[in-house]
Amino acid sequence: MxxxxxxxxxxxxxxxxxxxxxxxxxxxxxxxxxxxxxxxxxxxxxxxxxxxxxxxxxxxxxxxxxxxxxxxxxxxxxxxxxxxxxxxxxxxxxxxxxxxxxxxxxxxxxxxxPFFTAFNRRFDPGFSRLRSELADGAIGNVEMVIITSRDPSPPPVSYIKQSGGLFRDMMIHDFDMARFLLGEEPVSVHAVGSCLVDPTIGAAGDVDTAAVTLTTASGKICIINNSRRATYGYDQRVEVHGAAGMLRAANHLEHTVERAGADGFTSAPNKHFFLERYEAAYLAEMEAFLNAVSSGGTPSPSIQDGVAAQRIADAAALSLAEGRTVSL
Amino acid sequence: MxxxxxxxxxxxxxxxxxxxxxxxxxxxxxxxxxxxxxxxxxxxxxxxxxxxxxxxxxxxxxxxxxxxxxxxxxxxxxxxxxxxxxxxxxxxxxxxxxxxxxxxxxxxxxxxxPFFTAFNRRFDPGFSRLRSELADGAIGNVEMVIITSRDPSPPPVSYIKQSGGLFRDMMIHDFDMARFLLGEEPVSVHAVGSCLVDPTIGAAGDVDTAAVTLTTASGKICIINNSRRATYGYDQRVEVHGAAGMLRAANHLEHTVERAGADGFTSAPNKHFFLERYEAAYLAEMEAFLNAVSSGGTPSPSIQDGVAAQRIADAAALSLAEGRTVSL
Amino acid sequence: MxxxxxxxxxxxxxxxxxxxxxxxxxxxxxxxxxxxxxxxxxxxxxxxxxxxxxxxxxxxxxxxxxxxxxxxxxxxxxxxxxxxxxxxxxxxxxxxxxxxxxxxxxxxxxxxxPFFTAFNRRFDPGFSRLRSELADGAIGNVEMVIITSRDPSPPPVSYIKQSGGLFRDMMIHDFDMARFLLGEEPVSVHAVGSCLVDPTIGAAGDVDTAAVTLTTASGKICIINNSRRATYGYDQRVEVHGAAGMLRAANHLEHTVERAGADGFTSAPNKHFFLERYEAAYLAEMEAFLNAVSSGGTPSPSIQDGVAAQRIADAAALSLAEGRTVSL
Amino acid sequence: MxxxxxxxxxxxxxxxxxxxxxxxxxxxxxxxxxxxxxxxxxxxxxxxxxxxxxxxxxxxxxxxxxxxxxxxxxxxxxxxxxxxxxxxxxxxxxxxxxxxxxxxxxxxxxxxxPFFTAFNRRFDPGFSRLRSELADGAIGNVEMVIITSRDPSPPPVSYIKQSGGLFRDMMIHDFDMARFLLGEEPVSVHAVGSCLVDPTIGAAGDVDTAAVTLTTASGKICIINNSRRATYGYDQRVEVHGAAGMLRAANHLEHTVERAGADGFTSAPNKHFFLERYEAAYLAEMEAFLNAVSSGGTPSPSIQDGVAAQRIADAAALSLAEGRTVSL
Incomplete structure (x- = not known):
């Protein structure tokens, strides 16, 4: 115990x-x-x-x-x-x-x-399975990773002022996911970003809409896009294209009921935000931590994984600020 | 020529x-x-x-x-x-x-x-392919066939008065599809029906909502449901359950654009009615007829297929009228 | 407490x-x-x-x-x-x-x-929501209910010998669902059934593949189909067609990962069986029971609901045995 | 005539x-x-x-x-x-x-x-409708456009040697689509690319896998990804995220039949390549050209649209060659 x-x-x-x-x-x-x-x-x-x-x-x-x-x-x-x-x-x-x-x-x-960095998304059943399938060679060599991550609505600007900004508080999860799925370290980072959702975010010096491109030494490419607002709920998708096919992990909908009428076929919006969407992931990450502790194993993701994602976030912020590609 | x-x-x-x-x-x-x-x-x-x-x-x-x-x-x-x-x-x-x-x-x-009975739905690319997959053993022995067929809106009652009624003018297509997919002749027919859509149809002695169950000598079961009205467009679906799996042919949507918003994810309604939905089928049935004529082959569906579907329609009408299962 | x-x-x-x-x-x-x-x-x-x-x-x-x-x-x-x-x-x-x-x-x-009959499916989040939408008038007057219920694999024949057979141990859930969704009592029952999956089930006097049609006094129709075997997992679907549209509750897949390759796009099979599929329903039914007990309310489904579903199961068995429609 | x-x-x-x-x-x-x-x-x-x-x-x-x-x-x-x-x-x-x-x-x-530049994709019914919905304000202000475009298999290297390379022969369609959907001219271009599919393409000085990020003066972002090979057929998707929602135009599948079995639910691969996928678009673009000629109107897309897309392709090639963001 x-x-x-x-x-x-x-x-x-x-x-x-x-x-x-x-x-x-x-x-x-x-x-x-x-x-x-x-x-x-x-x-x-x-x-x-x-x-x-x-x-x-x-x-x-x-x-x-x-x-x-x-x-x-x-x-x-x-x-x-x-x-x-x-x-x-x-x-x-x-x-x-x-x-x-x-x-x-x-x-x-x-x-x-033992140290565990709580990148909960690695433990989402869909993302976790997708990575297992990659490891099993389901689509051969990974060539491109596309990560879409959009929050339902922006946080208060007071939060952003102390969070380190979009790349450090939000896209950091996607940088970890990129490392998790690419199986290689990014060597270059290019970021673009805009303030389109909430002008007070721009006034605070941050962006609320952004896209980042990562490349690895072997030429793999990862594209990440973030928005601080999505009217249809928390949008969390991953797509990996490889030599032998494509894998995608779909969003989680609020429910399974579809309604058909003159407007067409309507299914539920996405689960609203991270507490609902990643409920299973939060349980699974704690289980993984406890298993590592009780078995004497090394928890994963490690503190080095946490540092690595932050280094990418720093590079993305620099890329946006200077309008150039940053090498890692 | x-x-x-x-x-x-x-x-x-x-x-x-x-x-x-x-x-x-x-x-x-x-x-x-x-x-x-x-x-x-x-x-x-x-x-x-x-x-x-x-x-x-x-x-x-x-x-x-x-x-x-x-x-x-x-x-x-x-x-x-x-x-x-x-x-x-x-x-x-x-x-x-x-x-x-x-x-x-x-x-x-x-x-x-040469005689060709124009059961166009056999030539719908989806239904035609589904049958080919059945013939190739994709799901093993057919056990149950489920056919859904709903028109967007009821015809004028003047049409119904001379059409022979729902079983003979509408469900006859589904009876042919049942024979096409079961690969065996039905031996029993049981029908239920109601007038729920348009009271003038009931006043004319017909139903506008109906379900029919067919069985074959080897125990295969087919369920057909019809409605004279579907607010989401012409609903034409086939599902076949077999020993090794299930095959389904999906509806055809008006277009491929999906919209996501606070209400969820909305795709297009079905193509409105038979002219749009079965456009490819009409072309393919004529091609099949011409090929049979020019090659000296026997067209299919034959006039016997046409008669057989009508015999089932007659039995369904009798079943509904007398509230009993009718043997064929 | x-x-x-x-x-x-x-x-x-x-x-x-x-x-x-x-x-x-x-x-x-x-x-x-x-x-x-x-x-x-x-x-x-x-x-x-x-x-x-x-x-x-x-x-x-x-x-x-x-x-x-x-x-x-x-x-x-x-x-x-x-x-x-x-x-x-x-x-x-x-x-x-x-x-x-x-x-x-x-x-x-x-x-x-207080007495609660454990019809867990009423508490499935999808089915429960579907019924709420019906009650809210999302598709107007209910006209047709279609229930598909297929187990992944048949139980041992020893179970069937003491279970009362398919209508009483398996389709009884669907009879309750029919009552839950129709909002009216069935007045007629017609059943067909075959032994196509496992001959020892037939030898024990039961069927493993069946379809039942129910009608209500106002003319609503319900079609239920059951199979004791589905290779793609536990198949639990409900479709309700009404005057103003259609509602469907979809199956629950094992996971959210889709793979694309030369064979097409493949998503997960259904969750294997009832323990996985109805995990949320089991929790919600117990919560409903406890809420009723603690608040002094009347639990639902009641013991009368339990008896009513059994009466329909009896009628279905009689219909199959005698090849006729049975009135309730 | x-x-x-x-x-x-x-x-x-x-x-x-x-x-x-x-x-x-x-x-x-x-x-x-x-x-x-x-x-x-x-x-x-x-x-x-x-x-x-x-x-x-x-x-x-x-x-x-x-x-x-x-x-x-x-x-x-x-x-x-x-x-x-x-x-x-x-x-x-x-x-x-x-x-x-x-x-x-x-x-x-x-x-x-009158001059018509044959950017056929603008006339694809899905993409065309998506743009109409944008124009109708279905999702408010456009914020991000994501275009996925993957060919089923690479062309012979002899073709690439005289085509101008991936950006000029393949992604040029996506640059036109970007302009079509953004409603603003791109002002910056950033490209990354790799040779992962066919080494002879790399030997010929080109890439076969690429991602480009465009930005507009108002801060809209467009991400395009290309691959010369997709095992599941021609992949042609567009997603537009806006202030009030998201619009997506889906791929076209070879057929509508879905098969369920122990591996899950499998639908058809995408239509193989452009002749099948864009059949309707080719007809519609010719109709648009003829309508413009017969009515005395100005055809669209114009020759200026053709030049503009090429300018972006040039900038993308330069961005890749020099590893920097290029301004337009």
Whole structure:
């Protein structure tokens, strides 16, 4: 039985608490949040203790730490948890600064603690299966990856001001997916972007509509497109074209009912946003983390995977700012 | 070059004239219609002569007769054309009376003229391919056939009063499709029906919504459902379930554009009605007829196929009237 | 907190135990099974006590009884639980004999205990939504309901010998769905059936392929088709045609990945069988039962719903045996 | 009746001859080809005269010229036809050199003759309808256009050596589609490309896999991807994301039959290549040309549209060669 301490009882922390409740072999022992009411609410539904974050990290009855706090706290919490020898499950990004994230990676590696970067999409049943089929050679050599990722509506501009912008808070998931599917590291990044959805995002110095092209050393190409708004729900699609065919993972619809009438055949919109769409992925990523911890294996995605995606995000931001292709 | 005389210049006669114009190896030599303007219009666009129907049947410069006249004229025209030794392409039904249709079949058989019953749906590329796949064993032994056939809107009640009713003017196509796909003759027929769409149809003694179950000697089952009205266009689907899988032929949509919005994903309605939906089938059935005539082969579907479908329609009408299963 | 006693720790009993664990407001207090190992296994994973069935029914610390035992035990257990004033959640069928099931209904009604007949499919998110859309008038007056229900593979013939046969163990779900969607009681039943899948089923006196037509007093028609085998997984579809359009609830595929190659575009087969396909429905039906119990409402589907579906199954069996339409 | 002279009796010339035969208001009067057998074959099936190309251009009985000759001949034939006052239907590209193409445009404009650049895809019923829906505001302001265009198999390298390469012979259609759908001129072009399909293409200095990103002055983004090989047939898709939703035009499948089995649900591959896929578009483009000529209107797409697409192709080739974004 793995004893878990959860740092951060916000929306995503609650998701992880529910996952733990549904899985065998782990229990949520303690939770912490800077907002007492948040910690209390989650303690109530989960049966966990409320403690201070530092105390949880140091506690001898805790085996693993889930870091679901604001990004600015990750650096210190990772260092402390690594020093305490705890297994770490950390939300992305590791740190807004890739260099500081790399420092975390060095510390984690030295300490030898298991570290899991929570790129939940790798655990989506569709994307996960698509990658398995790639690995089984279903379409031969991968030649082109096309990733479409559109949110239902833009976040408040206050969020964007501290998130690092579209490439670092949103497309970072797609950069990880690109690495996951390409099977090679990108060597060049080219980004374009516009503010078409919400002028306050542009005023804050960010874009809300963007496309990035990655290439690898062997000539594979990946195209990613993002929008902060899609009226038909959360749009999360992957297409991989290879020497022997194409694989696609479809969107998840809200329901299975189709209506036919004079306007044609109408099926449901996409599931609204990430909590609904990636419900199975959140459960599966926690299961993967727990399996790695209990078996003594190395969790994947690793902290190096987290750093690598951030390096691509930095390059994309630079490409957009300077209007040029950036080499990695 | 097969020289063709066309009897009847209405909507379906015009379809056949266009098919002939698009095919090699045949020309439309003469047309006839009781309404002079109809004959003149088709003569104008096709370049054919206008003659009397009797004269066309008797003419030495005519090889084949297309009978696209009102059903009440078919009997005499078939007899005359068979006597004149012409190849015959005849719209269904052969005659409203199955017994009179059988008399036609006897005369045609005795005369030895090629005869083609215009069950156009057999030549729909989807249905035709589905049957080829059945014949190739794609799903093993056929166990169940499900046919859905719904018109976009009901015909005028004046039409129904002389058409023989839903089973004889509409579901007859589905009875032929059932025979085409089952590969066995039905031995029992059970029909239910209601007037739900248009009360004037009920007042005229007919139903506008119906379901028929057929069984064959080996235990295969066919279910057919009809409605005189479908708000989403002409609904023409076939599903065959077999020992090793299922085959389905999908509807034809008006266009390929899909729109996504807050209501979900909307694709086009079905093509509106038979002229649009079966455009390719009309061309292919004429090509099949001409090929049979020019090669000396036996056209298919035959006049016996036409009679057989009418016998099932008669049985369905009897089943509905008496509320019992009818044996064939 | 509703305290629950579970009678029967087989496959479906385990499903219900998992549902209770995932829901708020209820706990599984005690379990019973004639096979000690089965009770022990479920007690182990659920934390419930092991007791005798009779003791559970009588226990003052138990509020509600889940009857998931063999059908032959239902009659006595329903009587005992009703006498003890417990809320009852009962697997279908109530009893193999509709008359004995009706006796149960009378006793339950007299006792006033809440009773829930576990027609899980009503709680499938697709079917449930489809019915809501019907109720909202999405397609106007219902005219035709088409239900397709095919199992992936036939059960052992030993099961069929005690199950009451296809109409009573399999199509009974579809009869309930028909009542659920028609919004009217069937007044006539016509059945055809064959043994095409497994000759030992025929030797045991049953069919494995069947089609039933129901009609209602207002002329609505329902067509149901069943097969004991579908190579592409559990096939569970509903289509409703109405005055203003059509609604369909689609199958659930195993995954969302589509592969394109020289053979075309291939998507996943259906989820294999009921445990996978109706996972959400099993959870939702238990939630509905618990909500009714805790709110003092009347559970639905009721025991009368259970009896009504069995009456239709009896009529279908009679129709098949006698080759005639049976009135209800 | 518009009298047409056809220069070039190869594959695409034959397509145009068939289109003319199916349309009202035009006749194919004369054909020319450097290969006598090609001209003879088409004269035989179409009933047209065989003449020399120069004679056709000069002939007083010819109203319109279709230029379907090798690209190297276009320049002189356009000049001659413009001088002769003939309406011109010209296959793309106008000339391999954009500057020479611009010279043609200047001459055509001065002469005032109607000129139609044969970008057939604009007349595909799906793409054409999609643009109409855009114009009707179906999804509000266009924000992103994604064009996928993959051939079933690469052409012989001999073709590529004289075609101008992927951007000029293949993606040029997509550049025109981008302009057609964006409703604004691209102002920047960024291309990446690889040789992954056929090494002899790389040896000839070209790529066979490529992605291009275009941006417009208002910030709209277009992403185009091309491959010279797709095992599942000719892949021709367009997706447009806008402020109020998304529009997509789907591929055309070879047939409508779907097969279900243990592997899942398989539908047909795409139609093999352009002759099948764009059959309706070829007919519609000829109809549009003839309508413009007979009504005295200005054909569209114009020669300026042809030049504009070539300018983008030039910029894409330069972008790839120099690894940088090119401004237009």
């Amino acid at each position: 793995i004893s878990i301490g959860l740092l951060g009882c916000g929306r995503i922390g609650q998701v992880h608490a529910r996952s733990i409740a549904r899985l065998q072999g782990a229990r949520l022992t303690a939770v912490a949040d800077a907002v007492p009411a948040a910690a209390e609410a989650l303690a109530e539904t989960s049966g966990a203790d409320i403690r201070q974050a530092d105390a949880i990290i140091a506690a001898p009855d805790i085996d693993a730490i889930i870091i679901a706090t604001p990004t600015s706290l990750h650096f210190d919490q990772i260092h402390a948890a690594a020093a305490a020898g705890k297994a770490i499950f950390c939300e992305k990004p590791i740190d807004l600064s890739s260099d500081r994230a790399a420092q975390c990676a060095a510390v984690v590696t030295t300490s030898g603690v | 097969i020289s063709i005389g066309l009897l009847g210049c209405g909507r379906i006669g015009q379809v056949h004239a266009r098919s002939i114009a698009r095919l090699q190896g045949a020309r439309l030599t003469a047309v006839a219609d009781a309404v002079p303007a109809a004959a003149e219009a088709l003569a104008e666009t096709s370049g054919a002569d206008i003659r009397q129907a009797d004269a066309i049947i008797a003419a030495p410069d005519i090889d084949a007769i297309i009978i696209a006249t009102p059903t009440s004229l078919h009997f005499d025209q078939i007899h005359a054309a068979a006597a004149a030794g012409k190849a015959i392409f005849c719209e269904k039904p052969i005659d409203l009376s199955s017994d009179r249709a059988a008399q036609c079949a006897a005369v045609v058989t005795t005369s030895g003229v | 509703i305290s629950i006693g579970l009678l029967g720790c087989g496959r479906i009993g385990q499903v219900h135990a998992r549902s209770i664990a995932r829901l708020q407001g209820a706990r599984l207090t005690a379990v019973a099974d004639a096979v000690p190992a089965a009770a022990e296994a479920l007690a182990e994973t659920s934390g419930a006590d092991i007791r005798q069935a009779d003791a559970i029914i009588a226990a003052p610390d138990i509020d509600a009884i889940i009857i998931a035992t063999p059908t032959s035990l239902h009659f006595d257990q329903i009587h005992a639980a009703a006498a003890a004033g417990k809320a009852i959640f009962c697997e279908k069928p109530i009893d193999l004999s509709s008359d004995r099931a009706a006796q149960c209904a009378a006793v339950v009604t007299t006792s006033g205990v | 518009i009298s047409i002279g056809l220069l070039g009796c190869g594959r695409i010339g034959q397509v145009h001859a068939r289109s003319i035969a199916r349309l009202q208001g035009a006749r194919l009067t004369a054909v020319a080809d450097a290969v006598p057998a090609a001209a003879e074959a088409l004269a035989e099936t179409s009933g047209a005269d065989i003449r020399q190309a120069d004679a056709i251009i000069a002939a007083p009985d010819i109203d319109a010229i279709i230029i379907a000759t090798p690209t190297s001949l276009h320049f002189d034939q356009i000049h001659a036809a413009a001088a002769a006052g003939k309406a011109i239907f010209c296959e793309k590209p106008i000339d391999l050199s954009s500057d020479r193409a611009a010279q043609c445009a200047a001459v055509v404009t001065t002469s005032g003759v």
